[in-house]
Amino acid sequence: MTEPASDVTAVEGREATQGSPILVVDDDQRNVRLMESILRTQGYHVLRAFNGEEALRVVESDRPDLILLDVMMPKMSGFEVCQRLKGRYETRLLPIIIVTALNSLEDKVQALEIGADDFLSKPINKVELLAKVRAILRVKSLQDEVERQKKALETSNDEILRMQGFKESMAQMVVHDLKNPLASIMGNVQLIQMQHGAMPPQRLEELLDRTQESARQLMRMILNILHIGKLEEQKMPLRLEPIALRDVIREHVEEMAGLATRDGIVIDNAVAADLPALHADRELIGRVIANLLSNALKHTPGGGRVTLAARLEGDEVVLSVKDTGAGIPEDLLPTIFEKFVAGQTDNRKRMLYDSGLGLTFCRLAIQCHGGRIWLHSRPGEGTEVFVALKLRGPADAAAPAAAAASGPRAAA
Numbered sequence: 001m002t003e004p005a006s007d008v009t010a011v012e013g014r015e016a017t018q019g020s021p022i023l024v025v026d027d028d029q030r031n032v033r034l035m036e037s038i039l040r041t042q043g044y045h046v047l048r049a050f051n052g053e054e055a056l057r058v059v060e061s062d063r064p065d066l067i068l069l070d071v072m073m074p075k076m077s078g079f080e081v082c083q084r085l086k087g088r089y090e091t092r093l094l095p096i097i098i099v100t101a102l103n104s105l106e107d108k109v110q111a112l113e114i115g116a117d118d119f120l121s122k123p124i125n126k127v128e129l130l131a132k133v134r135a136i137l138r139v140k141s142l143q144d145e146v147e148r149q150k151k152a153l154e155t156s157n158d159e160i161l162r163m164q165g166f167k168e169s170m171a172q173m174v175v176h177d178l179k180n181p182l183a184s185i186m187g188n189v190q191l192i193q194m195q196h197g198a199m200p201p202q203r204l205e206e207l208l209d210r211t212q213e214s215a216r217q218l219m220r221m222i223l224n225i226l227h228i229g230k231l232e233e234q235k236m237p238l239r240l241e242p243i244a245l246r247d248v249i250r251e252h253v254e255e256m257a258g259l260a261t262r263d264g265i266v267i268d269n270a271v272a273a274d275l276p277a278l279h280a281d282r283e284l285i286g287r288v289i290a291n292l293l294s295n296a297l298k299h300t301p302g303g304g305r306v307t308l309a310a311r312l313e314g315d316e317v318v319l320s321v322k323d324t325g326a327g328i329p330e331d332l333l334p335t336i337f338e339k340f341v342a343g344q345t346d347n348r349k350r351m352l353y354d355s356g357l358g359l360t361f362c363r364l365a366i367q368c369h370g371g372r373i374w375l376h377s378r379p380g381e382g383t384e385v386f387v388a389l390k391l392r393g394p395a396d397a398a399a400p401a402a403a404a405a406s407g408p409r410a411a412a
């Protein structure tokens with residue numbers, strides 16, 4: 001049956017169909033040519049196959065969006081091709097229109113039962129063919145979109161699960177690390193409560209020193225954990241202000257002086273008084289210094305020396321913290337600025353804790369200033385950590401992150 005030309009024109013006018021490859025499968029070349037010419041008038045890209053096996057090969061190599069599949073073919077029938085494609089995971093959603101010369105109800109029922117999406121009867125009706133093709137391709141494109149969204153959801157779900165697992169293991173490690181200084185504080189307080197009447201003043205002072213040291217460590221670890229989280233999520237606004245590095249260092253050296261004296265370590269603040277003010281976040285830079293100082297003291301034996309220095313190099317200030325301690329084990333060096341990378345501290349005379357978060361915090365705090373941090377260390381020869389910061393502050397100091405500088409800092 002032929003259709004009036006006007007019907008075809010109406011279809012053409014309604015829809016410009018581009019580039020969707022459609023596979024036409026028929027052992028009769030005339031049928032293939034006929035369907036091809038109808039489809040081409042609408043701009044479809046047409047692939048051809050003249051038997052079932054060839055059809056399966058074309059599906060494999062050219063991934064069509066739709067198949068028009070003849071039933072009566074030698075060797076492999078259209079039903080069998082359909083069954084095979086619908087039975088495979090990768091091709092189960094590929095739409096198939098069964099084209100049959102037999103206008104029998106039984107054939108149509110079988111076509112639907114084996115998973116065909118629609119059927120067409122021969123002789124081909126142009127309008128019906130194009131309408132069905134369009135409808136099925138529309139459904140296919142929606143289906144593709146659903147598949148894409150499903151994949152995207154699966155990917156983000158995997159990422160969430162990975163993050164969740166990471167946070168859980170981080171939480172476990174953190175809780176474990178915080179337990180140690182807290183146990184020391186509680187032990188010392190208990191000791192003082194039990195014996196304070198009978199305790200020599202010197203012993204009492206020593207216990208109070210140790211308690212304060214553990215409390216400081218605990219506070220440093222808690223702030224490291226909180227700040228690492230915020231810095232990683234870029235939720236930590238910088239409060240930029242001119243800071244005198246020598247003064248910031250002096251404050252932290254004074255805080256650690258008792259500990260250093262007790263352990264026979266000399267701390268030098270070798271920062272020149274005339275070093276120009278640095279434009280940076282005072283609290284963050286102070287905490288970087290506290291962490292580097294704590295590391296140096298932790299790993300330097302009695303009789304050793306820790307030197308803090310800073311010099312101007314071009315438009316940068318380079319701060320260094322040098323010790324004469326044990327040095328960093330070589331196997332830790334490649335990942336030393338990563339989370340939870342920690343060595344074993346053998347000096348158990350002092351209450352020392354190795355949670356492996358200090359240098360991670362330092363790296364993030366310096367990076368968010370647009371600066372650099374690196375170190376030189378040799379086992380047995382000591383360690384020197386360097387921090388380079390732009391004198392005028394981060395290059396994007398005028399950007400929103402820095403603009404928030406004057407605003408209140410989110411609770412630490």
Ligand SMILES: Nc1ncnc2c1ncn2[C@@H]1O[C@H](COP(=O)(O)OP(=O)(O)OP(=O)(O)O)[C@@H](O)[C@H]1O
Pocket residue numbers: 221224291295296299323325326327328329332336341342343344353354355356357358359360382383
């Ligand atoms: N100055 C240093 N001398 C020798 N080893 C060091 C020095 N600084 C760091 N390390 C080594 O690097 C590891 C990581 O240091 P980092 O400051 O990140 O964590 P931490 O000191 O173990 O724990 P915290 O989270 O309390 O700072 C330490 O465990 C230690 O083995």
Ligand SMILES: [Mg+2]
Pocket residue numbers: 291294295357358359
């Ligand atoms: Mg540390």
